[in-house]
Amino acid sequence: MANANQGIDTRLIHAGEPEKRICGAVSLPVFQSSTFAYAGHPGYDELKYIRMNNTPNHEVLHRKLAALENTEAALVTASGMAAISTTLLALFSPGDHILVQNCLYGGTQDFIVSDFVPLGFQFDFIDAEDPSSWAARLKPNTRGLYVETITNPLLRVGDLKALAEFAAANGLIAMIDNTFATPVNFRPAEWGYDICLHSCTKYLNGHSDIVAGAVAGKGHLLKKIAHKLIHLGGSLDPHACFLLHRGMKTLALRVRHQNRSALAIAETLAAHPAVARVNYPGLPGRPGYDRARELLEGFGGMVSFELKGGLAAAERFMQRVKIPIVAPSLGGVETLVTRPATTSHAGMSARERQAAGITDSLIRLSVGIEDTRDLRQDFEQALNG
Template sequence: METIKHRIDTRLIHAGEPKTRIHGAVNLPIFQSSTFEYTGQSSYDDLKYIRMNNTPNHVVLHGKLAALENAEAALVTSSGMAAISTTLMALFSPGDHILVQNCLYGGTQDFITSDLAPLGFEFDFIDAADPKDWDAKRKSNTRGLYVETITNPLLQVGDLKGLAEFAAAHGLIAMIDNTFATPVNFRPPEWGYDISLHSCTKYLNGHSDIVAGAVIGKADLLDKINHKLVHLGGSLDPHACFLLHRGMKTLAVRMRHQNCSALAIAEFLADHAAVERVNYPGLADHPGHDRARQLLEGFGGMISFELKGGLSATERFMQRATIPIVAPSLGGVETLVTRPAVTSHAGMSPAQRQEAGIGDALIRLSVGLEDTNDLTEDLDNALMG
């Protein structure tokens, strides 16, 4: 897939766009048609149809997404979980073994443990920062490795370079969920990852008004994933494609503001008397800080933290904060606050959450585009209540 050889800010605007603008339109129109006229295609896969993921709205997005991470190919899906589940089912078979990072988005972990495992897929959880653990758990039937760039919700940063090298050395398909980092801060194909996954609902779209996903990576693997996606029906609607296309054009300016604002807020929280612990890779005392500095071009807009006083203090804080909206999801222009134990990781059992280090009182903060000083003042007032 052709890419524009410019910096990411320029690629976000121009990569993948039609070379001849459609009737001169600067913005790609919405092709709200499920069916397209037959023009002599000899292959079923070449027929234009929404479920085939190949309408003009889809094609432009695929080119732009591939260019953003300097990958061979990309495709969009109806949700982040559609991207994740379809990828795993397309690339692996019952009896295959996958190494999985031990702290993931709850939906991903639940799909692997509750849906794939009963079908005969095998897995082991690994410490993404410990190469000895990867080697100890690798088996003769190990076929893949699955990690997150910055984990949800504890903001861990594993040995991402080492993991990709380990996968390559042992012939494993290396997959990484890059949602929290975005292509602005990390581009997995440049580091040797075969597949990069995104919930485009979050930062890529950035406006909390669609649900979408993306798979980016090697063309031969994307062909397999797209074939499975067509069968499962997880394609993205053209109107959602249009909104994602529009939202992505401002990703770089949004993400850089959120990088800076989140770092300032994390530093404020770390120094606050009411706060017990802050998880943010931009803080010098974060266990993965040195790796994050080497790997990432920004530390992201996500923070998680715990308060002194436990769950009662957490609930009081969330009630008193006036700017953050108490809601699940993340990555939009508005600041959101939630408890992962009852939202993103509610599908895990209490024992699983405890083992992963996700306490009932943990707070996850998605920093939006509001003024940073307004946010810190509001958080300070809520913490002092």
């Protein structure tokens, strides 16, 4: 059993595991049972049942995730959007107002604008890099703050320390999507955030074979979210729990390689005459670079960029690369390229994308664990063609 003083590599392997191995099995078995014998559980939420998200496969993940993020509690969900939507619906009531970063994952933004608001909730966008502008957006009914550690797809890092302090000073629940950074590179609770969210489909699982989400944070808030999740039915299947559990054990190895490889590729792209702009928090001179260095232990495996030839050049590049797969999603062992305007942010209108700085020609790159030299050579031949 791991403890809080051990490194994250050790906690990934041992945190949350049964103290006595089940029948001696080194790997936790899949408990593919919807129903468990009644054992005097004190309340409805404690009944053992897959929808209650409390089978042995769930509980090991909950303990492991809490240990990784240094939070009081954690839970897994059926998808990243299940984690996000359930959290917002559990913690806020119609009439409440939240502050939202002005460039989010398209699914999150679409949920807030298209689903959250019609239910009676309110929001205002804020510039996470401009602390002087936040107070003007406060209202008497403001209850929460929602941001991303590294934004999707422009890879901006807001003033995360100041955001958490602002939320605390104004009695707001501070929520942050930590998918792009992972707990290897950033642990929001250590900076004052109340709730940390993940699409486990991405880096935490890392193998492009499940859809899952997670919420970690303060215990009293997690109780509310867990209860709402039971009613909404967004529980994770035990076999998906097993795959996520297995994938997480290599998280630190994968992410550290992806950190190094993405930085090298971003440098290659930035030096190429065909490239107009590269978005990567680890590039010196980029807006927010000093802040990213202070906050992050690694800059992540995501890069986005634009070519001087616009949309035609972007499509030609994606046709010419040989190693990456042209596909949505991210965070797996294989390198993926996509245009966010057609995938992750397709749910936003063209006007909304333009306002957020997401052009039709923007290319988003999820760096895998292939040989960095091979990827750089492949990108160079695609750009030179």
